[in-house]
Amino acid sequence: MTMQDLMFYFFAALTLLFGVLVVVNPFSRNPITSAMFLVLTIASMAGLFVLLHAFFLAAVQVLVYAGAVIVLFLFVIMLLDVKEEERRKLKLAGLITGVAAVAAVLGIFLKVFSLGRTGLAANAAAAPLEGGTAPLGKLLFTEYLLPFEILSVLLLVAMVGVILLSKKDLR
Amino acid sequence: MQVGLQHYLVVSALLFCLGLLGVIARRNLLIIYMSLELMLNAANLAFVAVSRFNGNLDGQVMVFFIITVAAAEVAVGLALIVALYRKRQTAYVEDLTTMKL
Structure with a gap:
C-alpha cells in the first residue's frame, strides 16, 4: 500500500466521521457545533481533492466554503439566537421510514458501483492530469x-x- | 488494493446519503441547510474523481460552477430563513406547517 493510498483512507475516514458529526452529533444539538464540524468536513474533503490532483479546487473549497459560506452560516445562527434545542421526541415511525429510504438509495448506489461499468476511457489511467x-x-x-x-x-x-x-x- | 475511482465514488455516495438522512431526520432548518451543503459536496467529490480518472478537466470546471452556485444559493436561502424567522419566531420545520404567512 503506497503513501497515497494511506492518505486516501485517512482523509476519507475523516470526511465521513465529521460528516456524521454534522448530521447526528450525540453530544450536542447546537447548530454552531454542526457548522464547526462542517468546516472540518470541508477541509478534509479539500485533502481528498489534493490527492486527486485538483489543487485549484482544493484551495477554492477552503476559501469559499470554509471561509465564506460557513461564516455566513455562523452569522445567521447568531442573528437568529436559536435556543438550545430541547430534546424533541423524534417520531419513531418517521425515523424508521427515513433511514429505510436512505438505505435504499445507498443500496442502489453501491449496486451500480459494483457493476464496475464506470464508462472510463481505456487509456485514461495513462494520462493523469494536473488540475x-x-x-x-x-x-x-x-x-x-x-x-x-x-x-x-x-x-x-x-x-x-x-x-x-x-x-x-x-x- | 490500489485506490481507484470506485473508492472515491463509494465515499461520495456515503456522504450523499448522510446529507439525505440529515435533510429527512433533522428538524432545525439551519441543520437541514448544512446537510444540503453536504450533499452538494458529495456530488463535487464524484465530479472531481471521475474527471481525474478520465484524464479530462471538464469535471473540475463543473465543480467550480457548482461551488459558485452553491455560494449564491446559501446567501439566498439564509436570507429566506431570516425573513421566515422574523415572521414566525421559529426555525423548526414542524412549526412551519401552514402555507400562509
Missing part, C-alpha cells in the same frame, strides 16, 4: 466562457435578491 490554476483557467476562459459570464450575472441576481429579502417589510 492547476493555469489549465483550468484556460478552459474556463475559452470553452466555458459563456457559462462563466452567465454565472457572474447569477451572482448579481442573488445579491440583489438577498438585499431585497432582508429588507424590513417584504413588500
